[in-house]
Amino acid sequence: MSPGILGKKIGMTQVFRPDGQVVPVTLLKAGPCAVVQRKTPATDGYDAVQLGLLEFVKPKRINKPATGHLKKAGTEGAKFLKEFRLDKGYPSQGDLKAGDQVLVSDFKVKDKVDVIGVSKGRGFAGVVKRHKFGGGEDSHGSMHHRAPGSIGASSFPSRVVPGMRMGGHMGNEQVTVRNLEIIDVDTEDNVLVVKGAVPGPNGSYVVVRRAKR
Amino acid sequence: MQNALLMKYIEKNRRTDLPTTLRTGDTIKVHVKIKEGDKERLQAFEGVMIARNNSGLGESITVRKISFGHGVERIFPLNGKMIDHIDLVRTGRARRAKLYYLRGLKGKAARLKERT
Numbered sequence: 001m002s003p004g005i006l007g008k009k010i011g012m013t014q015v016f017r018p019d020g021q022v023v024p025v026t027l028l029k030a031g032p033c034a035v036v037q038r039k040t041p042a043t044d045g046y047d048a049v050q051l052g053l054l055e056f057v058k059p060k061r062i063n064k065p066a067t068g069h070l071k072k073a074g075t076e077g078a079k080f081l082k083e084f085r086l087d088k089g090y091p092s093q094g095d096l097k098a099g100d101q102v103l104v105s106d107f108k109v110k111d112k113v114d115v116i117g118v119s120k121g122r123g124f125a126g127v128v129k130r131h132k133f134g135g136g137e138d139s140h141g142s143m144h145h146r147a148p149g150s151i152g153a154s155s156f157p158s159r160v161v162p163g164m165r166m167g168g169h170m171g172n173e174q175v176t177v178r179n180l181e182i183i184d185v186d187t188e189d190n191v192l193v194v195k196g197a198v199p200g201p202n203g204s205y206v207v208v209r210r211a212k213r
Numbered sequence: 214m215q216n217a218l219l220m221k222y223i224e225k226n227r228r229t230d231l232p233t234t235l236r237t238g239d240t241i242k243v244h245v246k247i248k249e250g251d252k253e254r255l256q257a258f259e260g261v262m263i264a265r266n267n268s269g270l271g272e273s274i275t276v277r278k279i280s281f282g283h284g285v286e287r288i289f290p291l292n293g294k295m296i297d298h299i300d301l302v303r304t305g306r307a308r309r310a311k312l313y314y315l316r317g318l319k320g321k322a323a324r325l326k327e328r329t
Contacts, residue, residue: 011219013223014271015270016293016294020295022271022293027218029218189221191222193222
């Protein structure tokens with residue numbers, strides 16, 4: 001049993017549960033993955049598996065050191081590699097060896113997973129979008145629309161306190177969504193259907209990890 | 214929605230037992246499952262289909278009827294399990310996709326010609 005799997009976000013839709021309830025779902029193309037490297041406390045100082053998402057990649061898109069790294073495990077065509085720790089909080093899953101395949105069939109309906117992805121970049125976002133400030137009134141002579149307002153007092157403390165919420169770069173950062181329920185597993189097309197939303201645009205890489213808690 | 218895998222998943226989960234030829238303007242009879250305690254019975258809702266909304270698994274239809282002088286509309290999800298079956302009562306010729314203008318009409322003015 002693998003501690004997780006790598007995949008790509010396909011898109012969202014909704015499905016009906018047997019009791020008639022509507023569930024929003026995200027489809028993930030998960031796997032097939034290969035174990036590229038098995039890290040052990042003896043050689044690497046910690047216990048982990050490195051997975052690579054097997055997909056069509058032009059050979060020249062993978063540089064020679066990476067090709068050699070994949071070759072050691074007898075695999076090729078993987079540019080998205082991630083490690084999963086096996087020691088911290090995970091039960092011993094030492095049955096994985098380099099070269100082994102990890103498929104969606106490892107996951108069952110009703111399992112809980114965490115999904116890690118990179119959120120959509122919003123560029124330089126103002127304070128209303130970035131920190132959910134209310135903003136000011138649009139009309140009635142208001143001259144305060146989407147501005148942040150006061151950011152502190154004057155002669156004391158004579159500076160802006162650290163951590164003051166202001167405009168700045170938003171999105172394009174790693175986001176983890178915890179405890180998403182698996183609604184469906186399609187072993188034929190390697191599709192994993194999880195409940196709820198997943199960070200990032202369609203087609204972006206995601207890491208699916210068995211829920212930590 | 215152009216992704217082939219997404220479309221495939223939607224096709225797989227879509228209900229196929231309902232008539233596919235329904236068009237806005239048609240008069241239809243929707244048989245809805247109603248749970249009373251632990252028993253289930255069917256209730257019919259007959260009226261004009263005035264709109265078809267969304268695509269994919271969230272697809273729904275809006276049915277309008279006049280009940281004791283009051284206009285009543287119900288929205289039915291087409292892929293849910295609450296609909297038992299749908300009967301086509303009468304076809305209707307509509308020149309637009311959403312017949313919301315019927316809400317402002319009543320009696321003879323709110324009729325639609327049969328589709329030929």
